Amino acid sequence: MNTYSIKSHNIHLQVYALGNIQARTAVLFLHGGPGSGAMPVIELPAFQAFEKDYLCLHFDQRGSGKSNYDLKEGLPIELITDDVLAVVKDSKERYNFTSLFLWGGSFGGCLASLCMERFPSEFNGVILSSPAITFSREQALDFYKRMSAPYQKRMDPSMQNELQPLDDPTPEAFFSLSKVRDFIFSPQNTISSIQHIAAMSSWFFNHVFPYLFDEASIPTLILQGKEDPICLYQNIDQQISMTSNKLIQYHLLESCGHAVFEDQKEIFIDLIKTFIEDTLSASSSSIQS
Structure with missing residues (x-):
């Protein structure tokens, strides 16, 4: 594991690079909590399963883990998404990958959704796992x-x-x-x-995503547990039913709560790997044609 820090605005973010450093495909994982830090994700077997095939990038979000920050200063949308963009830009200069996917779980799913709104072109695809987002x-x-x-x-x-x-x-x-x-x-x-x-209270309960799926411009995989007590599946179900965007792929998983990667580990791994490979294959076919 390579560990290093990069600067974003007024702080240093702690970054962790694992897996296949020479891989042509990278996945940037956004942890939840909010504030849990990257290490709890890194230590889970479901995420370690991606390290053989991909460069796996993690970082401690502002005010989490080793990315020290005084939370009393606030966490505006522009700041926390700029942090993600700083990691993205540094990683593209530091490593040799040609494709980048973004994964976000729980609050990380909210942060990934904000990044989809601000700079979707930085990614080849996005995976939202039990995202802590609302639509009204x-x-x-x-x-x-x-x-x-x-x-x-x-x-x-x-x-x-x-x-x-x-x-x-x-x-x-x-x-x-x-x-x-x-x-x-x-x-x-x-x-x-x-x-x-x-x-984040000035925006967290006000910034809703009624057009996120309709306006998605890159392939997006959504994994949701049917027994999730935190992020209710009915909200996403309703929103999915109202979109015709073919870039959206949605899986509602039975016998599964908020932690899809623990309750349905093998399905979680298989769906994400298939999504990445299918997205890359479709992109390659499009370029050749």
Whole structure:
């Protein structure tokens, strides 16, 4: 494994390169959490299975792992997607691959979707695995209600009482409260991912993706567990049913929760490898014709 850091704006991002360094095809993996860091993904057998055939690139996202950053400064869309672009550009100069695929799981799927909106031409294809994305404000607020219950229960009872009469129950109002932010960024908070959510709260529940699939300009593979309690399959199902974009390939997996790569490991590996090889084959045929 090659480890090194690259600069993006005001920080250094920790990058990990594994697998076949001389491969002509690379896959950039965006971890979830948000804030879990790259190492939990790197250590999973499902992801190690790609190392024989591809150059596998990972990095600790801003404020995660060894990419140190003060999350109280916020995580705007432009900044976190610029970080991905910095890794992409550095990797294209550093290695000899000719094709690059982007994988994003959970929050990484949200980040990958943002990259699809900003700079899709950098990739030959994108894989979204249980992506933490919504397609309407209503869905986003439902997502907020389901995910907020666990961490609100951990707050001091006096703070919970203060939150009850909020005139504006939206996530933006919740995360803007000074007492809430003080708690979230204090040692008393044991849920690190909520710090990242707070840092993104100005946009995370407002930036929805109603046209993501319709406007996709590169091959896109979507893997979704039918028993996912975090990212409800019904939302993606509904959106897929309304698109006729032939670049979208969707697989709803039975007996599968949020971690597709653990619950359906072999299917996960096979679908991604097939998608990559089919995409490259179609591209080669197009060039020859």
